Amino acid sequence: MSDALMGGAAWTFASKGFQAVVRIGTLAVLARLISPTEFGYMAAVMTVVTIAETMAQIGLAPALIQRRDIDRSDIVTAQTVALGLAVLLMAVVALAAAPLAALFQMPEIEPYMRLASLAFLFRGMAALSLALVQRDLDFRRSALVQSVASVLGYAAVVLPLALLGLGVWALVWAMIAEAAVALVLFNWLRPAPLALGIHRASLRKLLSFGVGDSLGQVVGRIAGEIDYVIVGRMLGADALGIYSRAFQLVVGQTKRTGQAFQQVLYPVLATIQDEPERLASAYRRSMAGIFFGSTLLSVFVMWLAPYVVLVLLGEQWTAAILPFAYLGIAIAPRSAIRVNGALLKATGRVYLLAWLRFTNILWVVAGAWLGARLNGVDGVALWISVAFWGYFVTMSMTTLRLNRVPVLTLLQCLQPALVAALVMGGVIWAGDVLADLAGLGFWGRGGGRLIGAVLSLPVLALVPAAVLGRDGAWLKDYFLKKLRKKLGRGGKGDRNGQAS
Secondary structure (H helix, E strand, O other): OHHHHHHHHHHHHHHHHHHHHHHHHHHHHHOOOOOHHHHHHHHHHHHHHHHHHHHHHOOHHHHHHHOOOOOHHHHHHHHHHHHHHHHHHHHHHHHOHHHHHHHOOOHHHHHHHHHHOHHHHHHHHHHHHHHHHHHOOOHHHHHHHHHHHHHHHHHHHHHHHHHOOOOHHHHHHHHHHHHHHHHHHHHHHOOOOOOOOOOHHHHHHHHHHHHHHHHHHHHHHHHHHHHHHHHHHHHOHHHHHHHHHHHHHHHHHHHHHHHHHHHHHHHHHHOOOOOHHHHHHHHHHHHHHHHHHHHHHHHHHHHHHHHHHHHHOOHHHHHHHHHHHHHHOOHHHHHHHHHHHHHHHHOOOHHHHHHHHHHHHHHHHHHHHHHHHHHHHHHHHHHHHHHHHHHHHHHHHHHHHHOOOOOHHHHHHHHHHHHHHHHHHHHHHHHHHHHHHOOOHHHHHHHHHHHHHHHHHHHHHOOOHHHHHHHHHHHHHHHHHHHHHHHHHHHHHHHHHHHO
16 A cells, blocks of 8 residues: 555656645746736736636545545436536626636726636536546556646747736636647546446435535635735735745645645545554555655755745845735645645545634634734735644644544654754755855855755755654655665666667
8 A cells, every 4th residue: 555655656746746846846937927917916816716616526526536435427427416516607707707716806807817717618527537537546657647737738828928928818728728638638547438428326325425525625725725815905906926936845745746646546545444553544644754855845944935035036026025924924834734634534534624624714814804904915925834833733633532542653654754853954044154254245145055955865865764753764664765766676687788
């Protein structure tokens, strides 16, 4: 099970890493072609699209993953309901574009929202094929499809249109194109049956899980997007543009990675849902691994924030530096809540998950409102991060208690991440100090910090297993074995090549 989980995670992370590079590279160009206000308009549109899209899926596709046995009638029923809801939500958003725009106090976004509703149809049609691929644990091909869609659907469309001066229209058309490419590729990879129909028995058993899952997904989406609504209403489109770019650079990319990891973890945990010991082991190792990796990224983001923003976005985006750094504080809990969600979902506790996600809305609203009142965009970013730490702790305690896992387990999972933060932070600090003493200036200190971040990785490999704890030692041993295996294969291939 560890091999299935880690193998799937490796492919998924590689894909999401590639997509992040594509997105960030594309953003670096777009930031010089599209204004903060226009990005703010698109952020408002995407808030509505994301929430409505989740409602359109009603959780039937994930229900196919969770159930041990399914038949053709289950698949056809799920496909029919998903397609019908996608068409319904597309119509609702198109017709309600004006009042939805008024929610943000941005009447300018009304035509963009109508066009963006087309994405519901494509994503709704692709949902079933994606679910079947995940059910088969075929993470490699799923990752490849999403990577191709990111390049051919998004980057290849948005850049030419932005260069033509289409602004927000370029962003909307790129979103639609990406959904269309993913639809074609997923249906080629795992074709859905050419049939429509609703079988009552199938609908009943799928809805028993699907409605609860959908409720949790919708509430989770609202929690993830409500800060955009508050920033847009309280601070305006320009402030929302700045906040959304900082958010996308930090949270957007890590959020995709966290969602991808959950897509891997959920079907794996669902196969062992009746084996408590294996569930606890998989939970512990997953939590330790994702917290370790995301903590390294968090330290990197907070130390390198000014340089990342200036290089990728340009000097006109200096107002995004502090929000970028503050949002980095919560990378780890934002990623780790996916492990809790996957475990609750795999064991069928979807209504509890929905309730916990509702409490997250309260955390986010409180943090965003307080931050906006105290210190504008910077305050929102800081207090949102504080709110996510609070949500992570309460959600983790509930998950552990229900699955009869000792609370101490969470602290053990966090031990490798704490060690990693101290090591990487210390080495980056040393690089910064040395660059400053050498009089290398602003960019020289950035280089010193970057070198420190890179050097901290081999330093971490030297940390004794006893310091990393049980799960940290397992992670270290697992990756070192994989690395030695890869190097051994490479060396063997070279020798064979020379002999021939």
